[in-house]
Amino acid sequence: xxxxxxxxxxxxxxxxxxxxxxxxxxxxxxxxxxxxxxxxxxxxxxxxxxxxxxxxxxxxxxxxxxxxxxxxxxxxxxxxxxxxxxxxxxxxxxxxxxxxxxxxxxxxxxxxxxxxxxxxxxxxxxxxxxxxxxxxxxxxxxxxxxxxxxxxxxxxxxxxxxxxxxxxxxxxxxxxxxxxxxxxxxxxxxxxxxxxxxxxxxxxxxxxxxxxxxxxxxxxxxxxxxxxxxxxxxxxxxxxxxxxxxxxxxxxxxxxxxxxxxxxxxxxxxxxxxxxxxxxxxxxxxxxxxxxxxxxxxxxxxxxxxxxxxxxxxxxxxxxxxxxxxxxxxxxxxxxxxxxxxxxxxxxxxxxxxxxxx
Numbered sequence: 001x002x003x004x005x006x007x008x009x010x011x012x013x014x015x016x017x018x019x020x021x022x023x024x025x026x027x028x029x030x031x032x033x034x035x036x037x038x039x040x041x042x043x044x045x046x047x048x049x050x051x052x053x054x055x056x057x058x059x060x061x062x063x064x065x066x067x068x069x070x071x072x073x074x075x076x077x078x079x080x081x082x083x084x085x086x087x088x089x090x091x092x093x094x095x096x097x098x099x100x101x102x103x104x105x106x107x108x109x110x111x112x113x114x115x116x117x118x119x120x121x122x123x124x125x126x127x128x129x130x131x132x133x134x135x136x137x138x139x140x141x142x143x144x145x146x147x148x149x150x151x152x153x154x155x156x157x158x159x160x161x162x163x164x165x166x167x168x169x170x171x172x173x174x175x176x177x178x179x180x181x182x183x184x185x186x187x188x189x190x191x192x193x194x195x196x197x198x199x200x201x202x203x204x205x206x207x208x209x210x211x212x213x214x215x216x217x218x219x220x221x222x223x224x225x226x227x228x229x230x231x232x233x234x235x236x237x238x239x240x241x242x243x244x245x246x247x248x249x250x251x252x253x254x255x256x257x258x259x260x261x262x263x264x265x266x267x268x269x270x271x272x273x274x275x276x277x278x279x280x281x282x283x284x285x286x287x288x289x290x291x292x293x294x295x296x297x298x299x300x301x302x303x304x305x306x307x308x309x310x311x312x313x314x315x316x317x318x319x320x321x322x323x324x325x326x327x328x329x330x331x332x333x334x335x336x337x338x339x340x341x342x343x344x345x346x347x348x349x350x351x352x353x354x355x356x357x358x
Contacts, residue, residue: 001081001192006069008092024057087119205341241307254347299332
């Protein structure tokens with residue numbers, strides 16, 4: 001989960017951005033942004049630089065164009081724990097045809113109705129589709145206070161929330177210090193962001209070398225790892241096994257695993273690949289290859305063995321796995337992910353053949 005920050009005047013908002021996201025920017029990011037305050041590049045070029053710096057956190061995504069923000073709200077809303085949206089997005093020029101490419105329902109009528117209050121349209125898309133908990137996740141940034149009659153929101157959307165309460169809690173005046181501190185507290189207290197921040201290295205390895213979905217599911221497991229609900233424990237064990245399988249499958253491709261490690265449907269035979277990683281292929285004696293050792297061998301076999309045991313997911317009078325089981329396997333998986341990252345650094349795909357980096 002991340003924060004989506006939508007602001008069409010990024011260059012003018014640098015001090016605000018630094019203060020709001022200081023917890024995640026770190027000193028290097030803050031210094032880069034401060035240097036840009038005196039930059040005389042054109043608006044879009046500078047906005048792209050600011051966007052890139054903030055997104056280096058891997059915790060905050062930035063959009064300064066209405067079309068980009070709408071695309072994320074319509075197609076990737078589930079990625080965000082918080083939406084912070086400038087109500088007026090007209091400074092980043094756009095045309096109805098451009099927005100219609102993202103949202104077929106958008107016409108000249110919507111362009112006229114929502115011009116200079118594009119944030120209202122983003123709000124409506126979330127509210128009417130039930131895509132997010134608006135009261136807890138959506139916050140307007142405005143230059144001054146607004147009354148309910150000023151907000152261009154259809155009655156159907158208003159009916160979904162307590163509009164008076166929303167107006168009081170979810171509108172943040174940019175120059176109001178009290179409002180800013182309230183918003184900053186919300187930003188700093190998104191628990192899932194802290195989990196993501198603490199585990200950013202593991203998530204990056206999964207995202208870069210497997211896929212975004214695996215990284216997101218790993219993050220969700222980290223968030224739920226201490227739950228002792230039987231269903232959650234079962235789900236976490238399945239997820240641990242699934243991620244291990246994907247890691248080993250990708251590693252096997254990079255390490256050019258022999259035919260004996262693949263079945264007739266080209267799926268990895270995990271136990272055969274683990275044997276190859278830790279045994280001499282001639283006499284079968286312990287022989288660690290590809291940066292493995294006894295520590296990795298123990299983690300790999302334990303994680304594979306436990307997550308493959310279907311009896312642990314069935315009703316039984318015998319001892320059942322708990323959150324402690326999940327946590328112990330999770331820490332083993334973290335070490336495996338670090339090993340996998342090193343494998344991916346050393347072995348890469350080049351001209352559809354796997355070669356060791358020089």
